[in-house]
Amino acid sequence: MLLPDHQYLTVDSLSDCLKALRENGERAQVVAGGTDVIFNMRLKLFEPDVALSIRRVAELQQVEELPDGGLRIGAGCRLVDLVEHPLVNERYPAFADAVRAVASAHIRNIATLGGNICLKTRCWYTNNSEQWRQGVKECFKTDGELCHVIKSSSLCHAINNADTPLPLITLGAVLTLQNADQRREVPIAEFYRKDGMDHTVLAPDELVTHVTLPPVADRTVFLKIAARQGMDFSQAAIAARAAGTGADAPQVSLVLGSISMAPIQLDQPARTVEAQGLSDEAIEQAVAQVRAELGELTSLYARASYKSHLAKVLVRRALKALREM
Numbered sequence: 001m002l003l004p005d006h007q008y009l010t011v012d013s014l015s016d017c018l019k020a021l022r023e024n025g026e027r028a029q030v031v032a033g034g035t036d037v038i039f040n041m042r043l044k045l046f047e048p049d050v051a052l053s054i055r056r057v058a059e060l061q062q063v064e065e066l067p068d069g070g071l072r073i074g075a076g077c078r079l080v081d082l083v084e085h086p087l088v089n090e091r092y093p094a095f096a097d098a099v100r101a102v103a104s105a106h107i108r109n110i111a112t113l114g115g116n117i118c119l120k121t122r123c124w125y126t127n128n129s130e131q132w133r134q135g136v137k138e139c140f141k142t143d144g145e146l147c148h149v150i151k152s153s154s155l156c157h158a159i160n161n162a163d164t165p166l167p168l169i170t171l172g173a174v175l176t177l178q179n180a181d182q183r184r185e186v187p188i189a190e191f192y193r194k195d196g197m198d199h200t201v202l203a204p205d206e207l208v209t210h211v212t213l214p215p216v217a218d219r220t221v222f223l224k225i226a227a228r229q230g231m232d233f234s235q236a237a238i239a240a241r242a243a244g245t246g247a248d249a250p251q252v253s254l255v256l257g258s259i260s261m262a263p264i265q266l267d268q269p270a271r272t273v274e275a276q277g278l279s280d281e282a283i284e285q286a287v288a289q290v291r292a293e294l295g296e297l298t299s300l301y302a303r304a305s306y307k308s309h310l311a312k313v314l315v316r317r318a319l320k321a322l323r324e325m
């Protein structure tokens, strides 16, 4: 599968990068590690005029310790650097576990945090070769007006399969988005949209430049279920956080991923264990509330009933793991 014709542009500084994005807008595609975007270009899912490589932008590759004990991580940091970073492991173990759970060691050697956060949604009907796609009608992702997953839907139901956003949401991380004129701070909990096509609030001329993590002393956990650990995308994954100790959990956050177009924050199950603690009975009550929070599920990559089952299994495991910490 050959790459479509394009101009490969490499920039050395953030200001040159933002200028190039301003000049090229929707004609450009940012390439960080390239582990996803280059493959999608080979599939002819995107055919940008300009592939803008940010790999040489040193300003995006630093991990800074903040005076309050938090961290500010450059979006261009490679996943391998974060997995090996002592402060990331010590202060944000669930985030470190999620980074470690992305793909294989080979991919983590070049993939970046920004690329994982901005990972395009995936769909069995489109993440296939151009030749294969010729056998099916065009859909929203291929300039058509249809979603093969739910034919009556006015939205694309491709799945957000990124692992690191889940702990970042529970940790209250804030993204810095920047274009050539201005910078804005967006909590990652507000970054994703429930739409497989337009899946984030990022504008075409904006770059995610940094991820800021506040200090967090709570218990946290990240769990992932995949067909082959250390290689495959999640079939479902969860990040969970709880204040307190033992069964006492006055503040709880639960975020599920890889079963829908966006990460799902489970409100009612979290409120249940906040009120009743992490007893086996309260956990089962929370598990029983999970399905109602998932909304419409599709059978993309796995049957809807199996996704619902995985979500419940992960909530039970995560809450029990928090209790044991």
Ligand SMILES: Cc1cc2nc3c(=O)[nH]c(=O)nc-3n(C[C@H](O)[C@H](O)[C@H](O)COP(=O)(O)OP(=O)(O)OC[C@H]3O[C@@H](n4cnc5c(N)ncnc54)[C@H](O)[C@@H]3O)c2cc1C
Binding pocket: 029, 030, 031, 032, 033, 034, 035, 036, 037, 038, 039, 075, 076, 079, 101, 102, 103, 104, 107, 110, 111, 112, 113, 114, 115, 116, 117, 118, 119, 120, 161, 162, 163, 164, 202, 206, 207, 208, 209, 231, 232, 233, 234
């Ligand atoms: C075999 C295989 C297994 C995989 N398994 C997993 C997995 O288990 N979990 C998982 O989460 N992912 C997985 N991935 C997907 C991918 O490798 C990772 O998500 C990786 O972190 C993407 O990072 P990257 O730097 O290579 O992104 P790229 O491919 O360079 O970019 C991905 C997208 O993000 C955009 N982008 C990149 N950086 C920025 C930025 N700073 N600002 C704005 N937009 C940006 C790009 O334009 C592109 O749309 C897998 C990929 C493969 C090939």
